[in-house]
Every structure is written in C-alpha cells, then in structure tokens.
Amino acid sequence: xxxxxxxxxxxxxxxxxxxxxxxxxAHAVASFATYSESDERDLLGRFIVPxxxxxxxxxxxxxxxxxxxxxxxxxxxxxxxxxxxxxxxKIREFNQHNANSGSTVTMRIDAVELPVRSTEDVxxxxxxxxxxxxxxxxxxxxxxxxVLEAIAAAGAAAKIRTGGTVAGSVPDAETIIRFMAxxxxxxxxxxxxxxxxxxxxxxxPLTYAADAPRDKMYGYLNxxxxxxxxxxxxxxxxxxxxxxxSAPSSISFDExxxxxxxxxxxxxxxxxTRDSFALSFGSCSFxxxxxxxxxxxxx
Numbered sequence: 121x122x123x124x125x126x127x128x129x130x131x132x133x134x135x136x137x138x139x140x141x142x143x144x145x146a147h148a149v150a151s152f153a154t155y156s157e158s159d160e161r162d163l164l165g166r167f168i169v170p171x172x173x174x175x176x177x178x179x180x181x182x183x184x185x186x187x188x189x190x191x192x193x194x195x196x197x198x199x200x201x202x203x204x205x206x207x208x209x210k211i212r213e214f215n216q217h218n219a220n221s222g223s224t225v226t227m228r229i230d231a232v233e234l235p236v237r238s239t240e241d242v243x244x245x246x247x248x249x250x251x252x253x254x255x256x257x258x259x260x261x262x263x264x265x266x267v268l269e270a271i272a273a274a275g276a277a278a279k280i281r282t283g284g285t286v287a288g289s290v291p292d293a294e295t296i297i298r299f300m301a302x303x304x305x306x307x308x309x310x311x312x313x314x315x316x317x318x319x320x321x322x323x324x325p326l327t328y329a330a331d332a333p334r335d336k337m338y339g340y341l342n343x344x345x346x347x348x349x350x351x352x353x354x355x356x357x358x359x360x361x362x363x364x365x366s367a368p369s370s371i372s373f374d375e376x377x378x379x380x381x382x383x384x385x386x387x388x389x390x391x392x393t394r395d396s397f398a399l400s401f402g403s404c405s406f407x408x409x410x411x412x413x414x415x416x417x418x419x
Contacts, residue, residue, distance in 0.1 A: 122373065122374075122375070122418075122419075123373040123374050123375050123376070123377060123378065123387055123390070124373035124378075124413070124418035124419065125162070125163075125418065125419050126387075126390070126391065127344070127373065127378070127390050127391075127394060128163050128413060128418065128419065129162050129163065129394070130162070130163065130164065130165045130394075130400065131163055131165065131340065131344070131394070131400050131401060132163050132164055132165055132400065132401065132403050132406055132409055132410070133165040133166045133167075133168055133197060133311070133400050133401065133402045133403070134148075134151075134152055134155065134164065134165070134166070134167050134168065134402075134403065134404075134406050135168040135313075135402040135403060135404045136148040136151055136152070136404050136405070136406075137168070137169060137170070137173065137404075138168070138402075138404050139285050139327070139404065140285050140326070140327035140328050140329075140332075140404060141328070141404035141405060142404075143404075145173065145176045145177060145179075145180040146180045146183070146184065148167075148180075149177065149180045149181055149184055150184060151406070152164075152167050152194070153184070153225070155406045156192065156194065160406075160410045160419065161192075163406075163409075163410060163413070163419070164406065165195070165400045166195045166196055166197040166230075166231060166400075167194055167195070167196050167197070167227075168196075168197045168198075168199065168233070168402055169196060169197075169198055169199070170198065170199045170200075170201070171198050171199065171200045171201060171207050171210045171211065172201060174198070174210060174211075174214045177196075177227075178214070178217070178218070181225060181227070193225075193226040193227065193228055194225055194226065194227045194228070195228060195230050195231070196227055196228065196229045196230070196231070197229070197230075197231035197232065197233055197253075197255070198211060198229050198231070198232055198233070199232075199233050199234060200232060200234055200249070203234060203241065203244045203245040203247075203248045203249065204248060205248060207248065208248045208249060211229050211232070211249075211252070214227075214229060215228055215229055229252065230252060230253055231252055231253035231254070231255065232245075232249040232252045232253070232254050232255070233254075233255040233256075233257070233279060233313075234249075234255075234256065234257070235256075235257045235258075235259045236256045236257065236258060236259070236267060236271075237258075237259055237260060237267075238267065239266055239267060239270040241256075241267075242256060242267060242270040242271055242274060242276070243270070243274070245276070246274040246275075246276060250274070250275075250276075253277065254274075254276040254277065255276070255277050255278070255279040255310075255311055256271050256276050256277070256278060256279060257278070257279035257280070257281065257313070258271075258278070259281075264299070264302075265302055268299075268302050268303065268306060268308060269306060271308060272303075272306035272307065272308040277308065277309040277310055277311065277399065278299075278303055278308055278309070278310040278311075279310060279311050279312070279313060280296065280299050280300075280310060280311075280312050280313070281312075281313055281314050281315075282296065282312045282313065282314055282315045282316055282338055282343060282401070283314040283315010283316065283326075283337055283338065284314055284315060284326070285314075285326050285327050286326065286333065287326065287333045287335050288335075289314075289315070289326075289335075290315055290335055290336065290337055290338065293359075293360045293363040293364060294360070296338075296343070296346075296363060297346070297350075297356055297359050297360065297363070300346065300347055300350055300398075301350065301356075303397070304347075304350055304351065304397065309396060309397060309398075309399055310397070310398060310399065311398075311399045311400045311401060311402070312340075312343055312398075312400075312401040312402070313401060313402040314402070315337050315338060316337075316338060316339065316340040316343065316401045316403055316409070317337075317403055317404075317405050317408040317409055318337060318339045318340070318408065318409070318412055319339045319340060319341050319368070319409065319412035319413055319415075319416055319418075320339035320341055320342065320365070320366060320367075320368050320371075320412075320416075321336065321337070321338055321339050321342050321363070321364055321365055321366040322336070322337065322339070322366050323335065323336050323337070324337050338363060340401055340409060341371055342362060342363050342364075342365055343363070343398070343401070344393070344394075344398050344401075345362060345371065345378060345380060345385075346359050346362045346363050347393050347397055347398035348378065348385045348389055348390055348393040348398070349362060349380065349383060349385055351385075351389055351392065351393055351397065352383075352385050352389060354383060358383070362380055365380065368416050373418065375387065377389065377390055378390060
C-alpha cells in the first residue's frame, strides 16, 4: 500500500442520506454495499444514519437484492435526535436485532454523533452513549474551549463542521486551526463533516443543483495534512497557507511520508495523525473524493 493510500485508509464516512445528496434509504444502502466490495473499500469508513431511520435501514437491507455475505461487517454511526435514554434504547435494540437477524450483511452501531452546546450537554451525551465511540460537535460557540475540554475529559472525540450547503457556511482558516490546535493540546481526537467532497481547496458548487451557489471549499488533503503538520510544529501562518493551498502539484506522497512545498512529514507521523488525531470525515459522496484521489494518482 503506497503512502497516500495508507494515509487515506478508512477516511470517508458515508453520509449519502444527508444533503446535498439526500438519497433515499434503498439507494444509500445499495451504494454502500457497492463501495464496501469495490477496489477502494479500504478508504470507506462507517455508514451514517439518524436513529429515526434505523428501522427503515433494516427494512431497506431486507428488501435489497444483496445475495453474498459481506466480507466485513458494516459499521454504523448514528445521529440521535436527543441525548436521551429512549434514543440509547433504539441503538441497543437495533444492535441486538441485527446480531441475530441471519442477514447476509452484519450491521453494528459502534459510534454516535451529536451536537453539544455546553459542558452539561457533554455530560448528558456521555451518560447516555458513553459505551460507543462518541463524536461531539460544539455548536454556536465562538470559543468552544470549555466544551472541548469536557469532551477530552470524558474520553470522547470531537467533531468540526468544515462546510455546508449555503454560501458562508465554510469556516475560516483561523477557526479550523484554533479547533485543531485545542484538540492537539488536549490529546483529543476529532472527525470533520460537510464540505470535503474534493481533494484540494477550490471554488465548487455547494449542492448538486444546476443553479447551486458556489463557494471556496477546503479539500480533505488540506484539512488532514494540516493536522499532520500541526503535529510537526509547523507555525500557524504556514498552516493557514496549507489550508488555502489549491495547487495539487504542491503535495506529494511516497513511502517515506508526504511533502507540501518545502515541508515534509514522515510516514510514522502520518499514521499517528490518522490513528489518534484526525480520524475521518463525513461525506454524502464516496465516489467524488475517491475519483479525485485517483485523478491525483494518490490511489
């Protein structure tokens, strides 16, 4: 496995049910099944689904024409409506049912994602969902330091929104670097969500509509390499430039690690970044980020 491919291993959590794709359940299930058996399955992470649609997921899978036993169990990340015992019960019931369903596909929820607005929200989420990999997203908070500290103290992971479907929803570089720097200081793992369909920074449509607004979006290489270089103590001014990098030729990988302009990061540091710092990103498309990785000869 080449250096770039190793860096991208399991990086894409599939969120086809969510905007801008907003696929119906049957289409999303069929797509995930295809991806999980494709040559690029090593880039695929979890299937993301709201708890409100878990029964629909089971029904869609039962009605599908999947006839071969899945080589690897499907790992699911759920987004509950609230941090409540009722929502936690839906997760437990789903896992118990699917463990004994006899389906050709084994599904198991092993992660939960939800927004938090305060340290109290963090404590409530941990109380209800602490047995799962927990990704908590600070929202509506200009300085999320206290929330991130609570997330770290609880042993959970953080989540950052890196884009959206309306103009102005892409955060500035300072916001992203401040978030990542706080996570790094706390030893806090994080994932990203929204706006990372593309490999490299550029101006792209925000949705799939013909008249979609366009905005300057980050690429997943910008975000995840910035995390790796942050661990190498690259100054913030350089990290801002890396987040804004739009030239694919400035980035390269080989067996020894990665290079951006005149800066290098070793293979061991890249692995450590993905294993214990920048974990994955949610995307409503799997094919777009994979195809761009192929076009850049990363895979």
